[in-house]
Amino acid sequence: PRPTRPDKARRLGYKAKQGYVIYRVRVRRGGRKRPVPKGATYGKPVHHGVNQLKFARSLQSVAEERAGRHCGALRVLNSYWVGEDSTYKFFEVILIDPFHKRIRRNPDTQWITKPVHKHREMRGLTSAGRKSRGLGKGHKFHHTIGGSRRAAWRRRNTLQLHRYR
Numbered sequence: 099p100r101p102t103r104p105d106k107a108r109r110l111g112y113k114a115k116q117g118y119v120i121y122r123v124r125v126r127r128g129g130r131k132r133p134v135p136k137g138a139t140y141g142k143p144v145h146h147g148v149n150q151l152k153f154a155r156s157l158q159s160v161a162e163e164r165a166g167r168h169c170g171a172l173r174v175l176n177s178y179w180v181g182e183d184s185t186y187k188f189f190e191v192i193l194i195d196p197f198h199k200r201i202r203r204n205p206d207t208q209w210i211t212k213p214v215h216k217h218r219e220m221r222g223l224t225s226a227g228r229k230s231r232g233l234g235k236g237h238k239f240h241h242t243i244g245g246s247r248r249a250a251w252r253r254r255n256t257l258q259l260h261r262y263r
Contacts, residue, residue, distance in 0.1 A: 099120055099122070100114075100120065101120050101190060101192075102122075102180045102190060103178060103180060103190070106178045107120070107178065107190070107192060110175070110176035110177075110178060110192060110225075111175050111176055111192060112175075112176075112192045115200055116198060116200045117194060117195045117198035117200045117201040117207075118192065118193075118194060118195075119169070119172060119192075119193040119194070119195065120190050120191070120192060120193075121165045121168070121169065121190065121191045121193060122180065122188060122189070122190050122191075123161035123162075123164055123165050123177075123188070123189050123190075123191055124161075124186045124187075124188055125157045125160050125161045125164070125186065125187050125188075125189065126185065126186060127157065127182065127184075127185060127186060127187050129149075129150065129151060129152050129153065130151055130152065130153035131148060131149060131151070132147065132148045132149075132151055134148060154230055155222075155227070155230045156226055156229065156230060157187050157189075158177055158179065158187075158189050158226040159219070159222070159224065159226040159227045159229075159230060161177060161187075161189040161191060162174050162177050162189075162191050162219040162224055162226055162227065163219050163220060165177075165191040165193065165219070166191075166193075166217055166218075166219040166220065169193055171195070171196075171197075172193035172194060172195055172196070173193065173194045173195075173196050173210045173211075173215055173216070173218065174191060174192070174193055174217075174218055174219040174224055175192040175193065175194050175210065175224075176191075176192050176224060176225055176226075177189050177190060177191040177192065177224070177226060178190055194207065194210050196210060196211040196215075197211070231246065231247075232247055233246075
C-alpha cells in the first residue's frame, strides 16, 4: 500500500518507485512480562520481579524486527508511527528489495544491497534500533564511547600495565 504519511516516509528515505515496499505493523502496547512459570524466578528477592518490567527496546524497533522476519528477502530501511489505541501501536516500516534493478543501479540506494546490511533491524542498526543502544554525540552519550556500552565498560575496567623500558 501507499504510505499513510507520505511526507514522513519521504523524509526517512521512501521513494514512490519500484523496489520500495510499505508494511503496516501492529504491536501490542505495554511493558514486557518476564516469561517464567507461575512467577517462579528462583534466586534472590531482588530478581523476583515479573510484572512491572520494561523492555530494553522500543515498540517501534519491535515492529521493524517483525516486518524484517516476515519479509526475509527485503531490507528494512526505516519506520514511523502511524497511530495507536488503548491496546496497540501501529507503525509503517519501509522495506527495500535489494535485488531490484531500480535499487541496484541507483548509486544513492545501492549501499543497502550489500550483504553487510542484511537484517539491519535485528542488529540495532536502524534509527529506532540505535536509540536504545545509547549512541550519539555530546556529553550525554559518554557511556558508549568506543562503539557500545560494553566496549566502553570493557575499556574502563581493563587494567593495563605497560612495560617500562
